[in-house]
Amino acid sequence: MSRGLRASAIMAAGTTVSRVTGFVRTMVLAYAIGTAAMGDAYNAAYAIPYSILDLLLLGVLSSVVVPMIVRAQQEDPDGGRAYEQRLLTVVTLALIVVAVAAVLAAPLLIDLYTTNWAPDSDEFQVAVMLARFILPQLAFFGIGAVAGAILNTRDRFAAPMWAPVVNNLVVICILLAFAMVAGRGGSNVSQVTEAQLALLGLGTTAGIVAQSIVLIISLKRAGFSFVPRFDLRNARLGEMAKMGVWTIGYVVITQLGFMLTTNLSSAAGDQAPGHGITPYTFAFQLFQLPYGIIGVSVITAMLPRMSRAVGKGRLDDVRDEFQSSVRLISSVMVPVSILLMVLGPAITVPIYAHGATSVADAIYIGNVLQVYGLALMPFAVFQLLLRVFYSFGDTRTPVFVGAGTTAVNALLMVILYVSLPARYVVMGLAFAYAIAYTLGGIVAWVLASRRVQGLGGWAVGAAITRMYWSSLPAAVLALASVWAAQRLSGGLGFVSALAILVVGGGLGMLLYLGIALKTRIPEISSILGMVTRRAAPPVKQDADAIDDTAVVPD
Structure with a gap:
C-alpha cells in the first residue's frame, strides 16, 4: 500500500496542479466565448482530436502498449530499448498521416459530431475553421502519450502528470490574448474574424506541442535516446494488432456513444441556446477532476505492477493491488461525489459566471454537474475493473462490457432526449x-x-459503506450552507457561492476527515500520515550524540 500510495501521491500532486490550471483555462474560455453558438463551435472542434486519439491510440496505450513495453523490458536483451524506439517511430509516422487526413476531412467530421448545423451557417463554418487549426495537434499529442507510457513503465510518474500544466498555461495566455483582441465579438460566430479564429485554434495546438516537448525532454533525462527504427518486423505489430483489435473495438463503441451525446446535446442547444454542447463539456470536465487527480494517478501506478504480478502468476498480489486501489480511490471520491451532488451550482458560478457566461448559464452547468455526481463512483470503479483484464492481456472482455454499457447509455439518452424539455436534455444525458x-x-x-x-467484494463493500456513513454529516452541513446562503442573499451569486464552498465544501471535507479518522478508515489515516510526514521539518541532530537505541524527544 505504501509504495502505491507514494507513487499515486506524486502523480496526484502534478495532476492537482494540472486540473487547477485546467480550471483556470476553462474559466478564461467561458469568459471569452460563452456557452452559446461560439462555445458550442469551439467545443465541437476541440472534442474531435481527442475522439480520434481515443480511437487510434489512447485506449490501446493503457490496455496493450504498457503491458507489452513491460514485457519487452523483462524479456529483451537490451531491456526493451529497441522496441520502444520502433514503437515511437511507428506512432510518429502514423499520426502525421492521420493529422493531415483529419484536417482535410474537417467539414465531414464536424457534420458527424453535430446535428442541425447547416453547412452554410456561421456556426458550422467557424467550427470547421477551428477544427482545421486544432486537428494538427493529433501528431504531437500522440507522440507525447507514447513518451508518457514509456516513462510510466520506468516508474517515472511525475512528468506525465505535470506536463499538462505547461499546456494549460500556454492556452490560458492564448485565450486571454483572444479575449483582448476579439472583445465582445469573440462570443459571436457572425462577428469573429479568421485571424481571431487562427489565434484561438493554433494557440490551442501550441499548448499540446509544448506538453509533448516537456515529455520528450523528460524521456531523454530518464536515459531514453530516440533513434528512428524502420525494421518494423521486430516491432511486434501483429501481436499488438491481435491484442489491440479488441481495444479498438471498445473505443469505437464508446466513441459512438460520445458521438450520440454530442449530436443530442447540439440539437438541444439549437432549441434552447446555452443548454447544448458547452454546458455538457464544462460539467464533464469538472466531473472528471476528482477521477483525474486520484483515479488516473492510482490506475497509472497500478497497471504496471499488476501486469508484472500476472506475468509471475501471483494472483494474490493482483487481488491485493486491486482492493487497495479501490479503497484508496473511494476514500476520496465518496465524499467528493456527495458534495458534487449538493454543491454543483455553488462550484460553477465562481468558475464560469464571468464575461460572456451569465450566472444563469453557470447555474445550469452546476445542475448538470450535480447529476454527474451520481456517476463518479461507478465510473471510477468501472475503470479500475477494466485494468484487471488489461493486466492479463485480455482486451476482449472489456469490449463486450463496454458495448453493453454504451448500449444502455445510448438507449437511455434517446429516451430522455425525447421525453425531456430541451433545457433539461443535457441533465438527462448525465443521468x-x-x-x-x-x-x-x-x-x-x-x-x-x-x-x-x-476480488474481496464483501470487504471492499463494507469499507465503502463506512465511507458513505462518514460522509453523511458533511452532506448535511453542505445542504445547510446552501439553504442559509440563499436565504440570506436572496439567490445564488458570486459571494454567496464562495461562502457555500468555504462552509459546505471546505468545512464539510474537514468534518469527513475527522469522522473518517475516528472510525479508523485506514486509507485516510495513510494519506494524512504521508502528508504530515512530508510537511514536517527535518529534525536537526548531532550525529555524535545519538546511538542506535536513542529516542528523539518530541
Missing part, C-alpha cells in the same frame, strides 16, 4: 451516463472476480 456505468460496473465486477478467483 443516463450514471445509470449505464453503474450497471456496467456490476457486470465487470462479476467477470473480473471470476478471472482472479475473487
Whole structure:
C-alpha cells in the first residue's frame, strides 16, 4: 500500500496542479466565448482530436502498449530499448498521416459530431475553421502519450502528470490574448474574424506541442535516446494488432456513444441556446477532476505492477493491488461525489459566471454537474475493473462490457432526449451516463472476480459503506450552507457561492476527515500520515550524540 500510495501521491500532486490550471483555462474560455453558438463551435472542434486519439491510440496505450513495453523490458536483451524506439517511430509516422487526413476531412467530421448545423451557417463554418487549426495537434499529442507510457513503465510518474500544466498555461495566455483582441465579438460566430479564429485554434495546438516537448525532454533525462527504427518486423505489430483489435473495438463503441451525446446535446442547444454542447463539456470536465487527480494517478501506478504480478502468476498480489486501489480511490471520491451532488451550482458560478457566461448559464452547468455526481463512483470503479483484464492481456472482455454499457447509455439518452424539455436534455444525458456505468460496473465486477478467483467484494463493500456513513454529516452541513446562503442573499451569486464552498465544501471535507479518522478508515489515516510526514521539518541532530537505541524527544 505504501509504495502505491507514494507513487499515486506524486502523480496526484502534478495532476492537482494540472486540473487547477485546467480550471483556470476553462474559466478564461467561458469568459471569452460563452456557452452559446461560439462555445458550442469551439467545443465541437476541440472534442474531435481527442475522439480520434481515443480511437487510434489512447485506449490501446493503457490496455496493450504498457503491458507489452513491460514485457519487452523483462524479456529483451537490451531491456526493451529497441522496441520502444520502433514503437515511437511507428506512432510518429502514423499520426502525421492521420493529422493531415483529419484536417482535410474537417467539414465531414464536424457534420458527424453535430446535428442541425447547416453547412452554410456561421456556426458550422467557424467550427470547421477551428477544427482545421486544432486537428494538427493529433501528431504531437500522440507522440507525447507514447513518451508518457514509456516513462510510466520506468516508474517515472511525475512528468506525465505535470506536463499538462505547461499546456494549460500556454492556452490560458492564448485565450486571454483572444479575449483582448476579439472583445465582445469573440462570443459571436457572425462577428469573429479568421485571424481571431487562427489565434484561438493554433494557440490551442501550441499548448499540446509544448506538453509533448516537456515529455520528450523528460524521456531523454530518464536515459531514453530516440533513434528512428524502420525494421518494423521486430516491432511486434501483429501481436499488438491481435491484442489491440479488441481495444479498438471498445473505443469505437464508446466513441459512438460520445458521438450520440454530442449530436443530442447540439440539437438541444439549437432549441434552447446555452443548454447544448458547452454546458455538457464544462460539467464533464469538472466531473472528471476528482477521477483525474486520484483515479488516473492510482490506475497509472497500478497497471504496471499488476501486469508484472500476472506475468509471475501471483494472483494474490493482483487481488491485493486491486482492493487497495479501490479503497484508496473511494476514500476520496465518496465524499467528493456527495458534495458534487449538493454543491454543483455553488462550484460553477465562481468558475464560469464571468464575461460572456451569465450566472444563469453557470447555474445550469452546476445542475448538470450535480447529476454527474451520481456517476463518479461507478465510473471510477468501472475503470479500475477494466485494468484487471488489461493486466492479463485480455482486451476482449472489456469490449463486450463496454458495448453493453454504451448500449444502455445510448438507449437511455434517446429516451430522455425525447421525453425531456430541451433545457433539461443535457441533465438527462448525465443521468443516463450514471445509470449505464453503474450497471456496467456490476457486470465487470462479476467477470473480473471470476478471472482472479475473487476480488474481496464483501470487504471492499463494507469499507465503502463506512465511507458513505462518514460522509453523511458533511452532506448535511453542505445542504445547510446552501439553504442559509440563499436565504440570506436572496439567490445564488458570486459571494454567496464562495461562502457555500468555504462552509459546505471546505468545512464539510474537514468534518469527513475527522469522522473518517475516528472510525479508523485506514486509507485516510495513510494519506494524512504521508502528508504530515512530508510537511514536517527535518529534525536537526548531532550525529555524535545519538546511538542506535536513542529516542528523539518530541
